[in-house]
Amino acid sequence: MKICYDNVSSDYSYPVSKKDIGEIKKIILPEITDKIRVIRFGCNTKTTQEGRIVKQGRVYDIRINFCLNNNRSLILSDRKKYIKEIKQFGGSPDFKSGFITWKLNDAKRYSFYILFHEIGHIAFCEKYLNGNQGTKNSSAEEQWCNNFSMKLIRELEKNALFNLPDSDK
C-alpha cells in the first residue's frame, strides 16, 4: 500500500500524514488493505469528487481530493446530503465565499471519512460483487459505505490511533 500526495503550492496542506494513514492497518483487515495499491491525495480545486476508486487488475487505486488553504476547503456541491455531512464533521460552510472553514482535527476526521468510504467500496465490491466493480453505485452501496466508514472512524477514536492536534472533544 503506497501513499502519495500531489504537489501543491505552500499555502495548501493535507490534513492527514503518511503516518496517520499507516495506522489504518491496525483497524482494517489485511484482506482489504492488501487490495489497495495506492492511496493518492490531491487538491479539490479542480474537481467535484472528493474520493474515488479505480480498479487496476486485482487491486485498487484510491484518490482523495481534499486539501486545506488557511484551514479552508472548497464547497463542492450544494446538495443537502453533502452539506449536512460537512456540518456533522464540524465544517462551517459559507456560501457567499464558497469555502468551508475547518478546525484541523475535524478536517482530519473528515479526510478519514472520505478515505474509509472509498475503502468501503473496495470491501463491498470484493464481498458482494465478486470484485466486479459496477459502472454506477447503487444508493444501497453508498449507504453501506457510509456505515462502513463511520464504524472505522469510531474505531480510530476508540483506539486514539491518530493524534488530535487541536482536539476539544
Ligand SMILES: [Zn+2]
Ligand atoms: Zn461512494
